[in-house]
Amino acid sequence: MNKTKSEIDKSFKKWLQQISKKWKLSVEETAIWISIDEIDNRESEYPKIQQALKEKPINYGLFLEGIRKSWALGNQFDGIKFNIFTHNKPKAIKVISDLITKFPSIDSGAIKRINDFVDRAVLNGYQTNTGSSDYAGAALLASIILTSIYPERFVDFRTARWEKFARYFDYDLSADREYGSLLVWAGNFGKLIVNTPTFKKYWSQENTLWTISGISWDWPDPVKPKNIKLNPKDIKDIKDEGSFPEGKKKEKMHIYYERNRKVIDLAKAYGKAQDPSLPCQVCGFSYVGKYGELGRNFIEAHHKVPIAELRHKKKETFIKDIALLCANCHRMIHTGEKTLSIEALKKEMNS
Secondary structure, three states: OOOOHHHHHHHHHHHHHHHHHHHOOOHHHHHHHOOHHHHHHHHHHHHHHHHHHHOOOOOHHHHHHHHHHOHHHOOHHHHHHHHHHHHOHHHHHHHHHHHHOOOOOOHHHHHHHHHHHHHHHHHOOOEOOOOOEOHHHHHHHHHHHHHHHOOOOOOOOOHHHHHHHHHHOOOOOOOOOOHHHHHHHHHHHHHHHHOOHHHHHHOOOOOHHHHHHHHHHHOOOOOOOOOOOOOHHHHHHHHHHOOOOOOOOHHHHEEEHHHHHHHHHHHHHHHHHHOOOOOOOOOOOOHHHHHHHHHOOOOEEEEOOOHHHHHHHOOEEEHHHEEEEOHHHHHHHOOOOOOOOHHHHHHHHHO
């Protein structure tokens, strides 16, 4: 029988406190730096994969780049099998398209779709040196694709890692050993963890399954980063203040790209200090104005410079680089082959 959310939360909090004690940092500081490289790699590469797969036709070059730079792809042998699978471009695009097109919203349909992809990927290159089928490698590729384009539903998946993760929480393993069922099971387990009070307290609510995927990869004993470039206390100070009077040191108004997930919280706090109704910066819609208390503090954060381009264009994310948008405007900005600027979307709306 699976543990309740409160029991999962208790175990998760206990683990975080243990790492905090080992690292000799506060719990909040520990959460800031835990699995930082794994998480940042996903935030860098998964948007590329997502963008590539949304284009019509699929942007094959961008797709290959994102997958190959994704740490979740695995070791050299996984890369070799991926290269064999993608060598025949028309076949690979067909198999990938059949996986993601009108992807089923019901778990049973999703399981069948994933199993079909795994079988076809094996036939088209996912085999070991001895000629046996590498279903695990094909399933890993499926999970990277799906968590890129459905970040609210899937996690990137290695069986041993996620089952070790689940055992720590006494969470029931999937009884069905087909990979479709395993991927759906892991996604549901990941969603349970990211909805715990402990996760919500210490981690950003943007692309939470990417975050927990990164944490699971380092589980259960993540290595403390050697070079921490920011003093996490600065982050806590800004979050606690809740407003930003003139004259505050400029260095407190930004955060290094390595922790850009935290700058979202800061941007929302700054926006609320300017206008408690948190209006959309394109259309002016306010959730609290429309829905009252239910909508208080609700707004979506948009990176003006796409996360996938940050490493190439600059090394820091500033609060001014985050736009606060309603869900409609946020979706419209990402509709089409290219991401629109705030100004361009305003122009489209006004015309």
